[in-house]
Amino acid sequence: MTPNENNNISKGRGSKFLKDIGIYAIGNIGSKIITFMMVPLYTYFVHDTSDFGYYDLCLQVCLLLIPFVTLQLRDGAFRFLLDCDDETQRQRIVTFVSRALASTLALSLLVTLVLAMVTNINYLGYVLGLLVAMSLQEVYSQVFRGLGNNRAFVAVGILSALGIGLFSIVFVAGLGLGIKGIFLANILARVLALIIVESRVRLISRNTRWSIDSRQVGRDIIRYTLPLLPGSLCWWLTGSSDRLFIKHFIGLDVNGVYAVAIRFTGIISTLAIIFYQAWQETAILQYNSTDRNRFFSRMFNGYIFLLSAILVGYVFMLKVNYGWLVAPEYSESLNYIFPLGVSAVIFAIAAFFDMGYQCAKDTKRTLPAIVLAAVVNVILNFALIKPLGVYGVIITQLVTYLVLVIYRWHDMKRYFVLKIEPRVAAPIAVIVLSALPFYFSPGAWFDLAYMVVALALIAWSCGKDMRGLLLAKINKTHAGTK
Numbered sequence: 001m002t003p004n005e006n007n008n009i010s011k012g013r014g015s016k017f018l019k020d021i022g023i024y025a026i027g028n029i030g031s032k033i034i035t036f037m038m039v040p041l042y043t044y045f046v047h048d049t050s051d052f053g054y055y056d057l058c059l060q061v062c063l064l065l066i067p068f069v070t071l072q073l074r075d076g077a078f079r080f081l082l083d084c085d086d087e088t089q090r091q092r093i094v095t096f097v098s099r100a101l102a103s104t105l106a107l108s109l110l111v112t113l114v115l116a117m118v119t120n121i122n123y124l125g126y127v128l129g130l131l132v133a134m135s136l137q138e139v140y141s142q143v144f145r146g147l148g149n150n151r152a153f154v155a156v157g158i159l160s161a162l163g164i165g166l167f168s169i170v171f172v173a174g175l176g177l178g179i180k181g182i183f184l185a186n187i188l189a190r191v192l193a194l195i196i197v198e199s200r201v202r203l204i205s206r207n208t209r210w211s212i213d214s215r216q217v218g219r220d221i222i223r224y225t226l227p228l229l230p231g232s233l234c235w236w237l238t239g240s241s242d243r244l245f246i247k248h249f250i251g252l253d254v255n256g257v258y259a260v261a262i263r264f265t266g267i268i269s270t271l272a273i274i275f276y277q278a279w280q281e282t283a284i285l286q287y288n289s290t291d292r293n294r295f296f297s298r299m300f301n302g303y304i305f306l307l308s309a310i311l312v313g314y315v316f317m318l319k320v321n322y323g324w325l326v327a328p329e330y331s332e333s334l335n336y337i338f339p340l341g342v343s344a345v346i347f348a349i350a351a352f353f354d355m356g357y358q359c360a361k362d363t364k365r366t367l368p369a370i371v372l373a374a375v376v377n378v379i380l381n382f383a384l385i386k387p388l389g390v391y392g393v394i395i396t397q398l399v400t401y402l403v404l405v406i407y408r409w410h411d412m413k414r415y416f417v418l419k420i421e422p423r424v425a426a427p428i429a430v431i432v433l434s435a436l437p438f439y440f441s442p443g444a445w446f447d448l449a450y451m452v453v454a455l456a457l458i459a460w461s462c463g464k465d466m467r468g469l470l471l472a473k474i475n476k477t478h479a480g481t482k
Contacts, residue, residue: 043327049256055179056259067232072225081146094207096214126183133190163189227364234374261333265340272348287359308427316451346401353408356415426461
């Protein structure tokens with residue numbers, strides 16, 4: 001293959017990648033802004049921090065159960081549909097997903113009925129409703145995406161977020177239902193969003209044939225997804241079990257404050273997810289190209305600069321405006337924003353390396369790293385939470401994700417080799433030094449001045465070539481919209 005052909009392929013991949021980023025950005029940023037706006041509403045109308053802490057705990061339990069209830073079909077459906085060009089085979093895949101999901105949700109209902117008879121769990125029915133709604137949205141959104149309709153995938157996210165916002169205003173602010181209103185808003189919004197989008201695109205109904213034999217493709221999908229289940233448990237232990245530790249050792253009221261900080265730093269994770277979703281499809285499709293290492297390295301180096309700029313700009317703007325964003329009962333959560341933001345960035349880097357396993361369909365190799373991270377997480381939580389409180393949980397999270405990055409950095413060499421440019425040290429240094437002004441600045445004016453200087457330094461250090469490429473793409477996109 002000639003150099004010109006290689007350049008043309010790289011340009012094509014870059015164009016597709018930027019287009020995908022635009023599509024996913026519309027859905028994720030739009031939905032996250034609405035979710036972001038709900039945090040002040042919840043903090044002002046749910047006055048008891050322990051109530052909000054209990055809802056957050058229920059949400060984390062749902063996140064734990066979703067991979068098992070759905071059998072990780074969200075990943076299996078997307079991965080197998082992406083490679084499929086045959087209409088009949090696509091129908092087999094979607095049919096199997098629908099059959100399996102119907103069976104597991106029916107089993108979940110049965111288990112809930114048994115629990116209702118033998119235990120007294122607050123809001124158990126609402127938790128089941130949230131679990132079902134989230135499971136349906138998770139799986140069928142990825143079916144839309146795997147079938148090539150990214151707009152439907154994005155539409156579900158936007159409509160769901162809009163619904164959560166509108167229903168929260170009605171149930172929480174209007175009717176004063178507290179966390180019961182938050183449950184109802186999330187359940188109704190997710191289900192209605194799926195119904196509205198499916199009624200327009202009819203992708204699920206057109207590709208579901210209950211009479212078709214889907215056993216063989218079902219076995220292939222399950223072989224792909226089953227190794228992901230232990231990993232999902234470990235992911236939950238690594239990323240969400242902190243709420244259980246806080247509840248057990250400190251209390252639900254503190255968990256409510258911590259949950260607010262997590263939701264704010266979730267914006268950083270969302271921006272990273274936009275990149276990941278666009279990068280996921282591009283990486284899988286281009287994994288076998290001859291210049292894979294160069295292409296992956298360029299993406300990774302740019303990713304570090306992007307994450308650094310997002311973190312610095314976001315946390316300082318948030319700090320300046322925090323006083324009016326949350327009720328006084330939750331104001332302590334500001335102290336957790338910066339380290340949790342750094343943690344989100346490290347996790348985003350670890351997720352980048354995860355792409356190698358998906359590209360090679362070698363999901364069983366994801367388990368050792370995740371098990372190691374989960375073990376480190378649990379041990380450090382037990383060791384640090386009593387002497388350090390919430391900061392013990394945050395330190396645990398930072399160390400856990402660093403362990404995961406280091407392990408995967410070495411393991412990924414079997415799939416692709418990354419070349420790290422020396423200039424990447426500059427944004428990392430900016431992040432480390434930013435802790436000082438975040439905690440010890442004399443006022444808002446200093447925070448804003450530091451933010452501008454730090455962002456300018458990151459932009460300068462990324463180099464003329466990377467800046468030129470970004471500006472060229474932005475100008476090209478702008479010209480195309482005229």
